[in-house]
Amino acid sequence: MSGIYLHIPFCKQACSYCDFYFVTRTSEREHFVQQLLEEIQNYADTPYAVETVETIYFGGGTPSLLEPRQVEKIMKALQQSFQIEAREITFEMNPDDVSEPFLGDLKSLGVNRASMGVQSFDPDLLDFMHRAHSSGEALHCLELLSKSRFESYTVDLIYGNPNQSEEQLETDLDKLLLFNPPHVSAYSLTIEPRTRLGKQVELGRIAPPKDDKVAAHFDIVNQRLAEQGIERYEVSNYCRSGCEAVHNSNYWEHQNYLGLGPGAHSFWWDETAVRWENEADLRSYLRNEDTKETEQLTLQQLAEERLMMGLRTREGIAIDELEKKYDYQFSERQKEYLDNRQQEEKLKADKRIRLTDKGIKIADAIILDLVTLY
Numbered sequence: 001m002s003g004i005y006l007h008i009p010f011c012k013q014a015c016s017y018c019d020f021y022f023v024t025r026t027s028e029r030e031h032f033v034q035q036l037l038e039e040i041q042n043y044a045d046t047p048y049a050v051e052t053v054e055t056i057y058f059g060g061g062t063p064s065l066l067e068p069r070q071v072e073k074i075m076k077a078l079q080q081s082f083q084i085e086a087r088e089i090t091f092e093m094n095p096d097d098v099s100e101p102f103l104g105d106l107k108s109l110g111v112n113r114a115s116m117g118v119q120s121f122d123p124d125l126l127d128f129m130h131r132a133h134s135s136g137e138a139l140h141c142l143e144l145l146s147k148s149r150f151e152s153y154t155v156d157l158i159y160g161n162p163n164q165s166e167e168q169l170e171t172d173l174d175k176l177l178l179f180n181p182p183h184v185s186a187y188s189l190t191i192e193p194r195t196r197l198g199k200q201v202e203l204g205r206i207a208p209p210k211d212d213k214v215a216a217h218f219d220i221v222n223q224r225l226a227e228q229g230i231e232r233y234e235v236s237n238y239c240r241s242g243c244e245a246v247h248n249s250n251y252w253e254h255q256n257y258l259g260l261g262p263g264a265h266s267f268w269w270d271e272t273a274v275r276w277e278n279e280a281d282l283r284s285y286l287r288n289e290d291t292k293e294t295e296q297l298t299l300q301q302l303a304e305e306r307l308m309m310g311l312r313t314r315e316g317i318a319i320d321e322l323e324k325k326y327d328y329q330f331s332e333r334q335k336e337y338l339d340n341r342q343q344e345e346k347l348k349a350d351k352r353i354r355l356t357d358k359g360i361k362i363a364d365a366i367i368l369d370l371v372t373l374y
């Protein structure tokens with residue numbers, strides 16, 4: 001089983017926090033689609049096309065800047081080149097692009113999961129994040145989605161903004177929860193150096209959010225979503241039972257996937273494990289001159305990755321899996337570290353290691369400590 005990720009590298013404008021690869025030259029969409037079709041066709045009759053494709057994910061950038069006829073061509077090319085038996089086809093969209101006919105067209109093309117980038121309903125915060133949509137568009141879009149025939153949908157939310165009060169976060173959650181979403185991805189705002197926000201922080205114009213404020217926001221998000229039966233299953237992902245994202249869960253378990261489009265990553269593990277990245281440059285991609293950066297991964301690297309990804313999830317990681325699949329045994333120093341964190345009630349370790357609610361808040365620190373103690 002494998003997955004396919006398609007990177008659609010266009011955005012109307014640059015959100016202030018975003019360091020994904022995208023361009024705002026949307027006039028190149030048609031040419032991009034032609035090139036993407038060629039990239040898909042080049043995989044036909046290769047070993048990568050033999051495994052059944054379980055999930056397809058249109059991400060970006062902003063996939064909803066594509067027209068349905070372009071999505072149709074992409075879907076047809078995928079079907080011609082791969083063994084598609086997709087149980088989940090996710091399509092990322094922004095509220096300002098969505099209409100009822102657009103959702104209907106995507107549904108009839110096989111998309112069964114919408115991923116809506118709302119981030120906030122607060123006009124000031126939307127402005128601060130330089131989002132292209134308004135609060136009203138986000139609400140309208142959620143109304144359309146909740147009435148749509150998609151099997152599932154997810155909403156992205158950002159908390160921990162430097163200017164965001166707890167009241168503003170509560171109001172965002174009030175508005176979101178009225179729609180009873182099956183899945184929510186809630187991220188704390190990260191300050192990336194190459195972004196507009198990163199530059200403002202560097203120049204001292206904005207103070208980055210304080211850790212205790214971010215932790216308080218995290219608690220509010222957890223509590224409010226859990227009260228409505230939307231439980232956390234990964235540090236940033238929450239859902240009703242049975243609505244977990246299959247595509248992302250497969251990443252965390254090292255399932256094979258191909259990434260298509262500029263800047264997309266792929267991971268393939270058969271006899272050896274290899275990760276490669278398409279060059280993040282649309283011009284090179286369109287001229288068919290892009291290069292791929294390939295990295296071969298050792299079992300030790302894979303084990304550490306699995307440990308990191310597993311500890312971020314509710315399921316944690318089975319010690320047995322680490323030993324059998326990755327030939328990884330904890331060192332004495334790691335065992336001692338695990339015992340100490342267990343006494344502090346930050347994790348539970350028996351046959352599996354799972355972080356507790358207390359531990360999940362400092363997941364990154366625990367993971368880093370554990371890996372470096374090997």
Ligand code: SF4
Nearest residue numbers: 011014015018060061
């Ligand atoms: S957050 Fe999404 S819409 Fe905004 S710039 Fe990044 S990819 Fe584009």
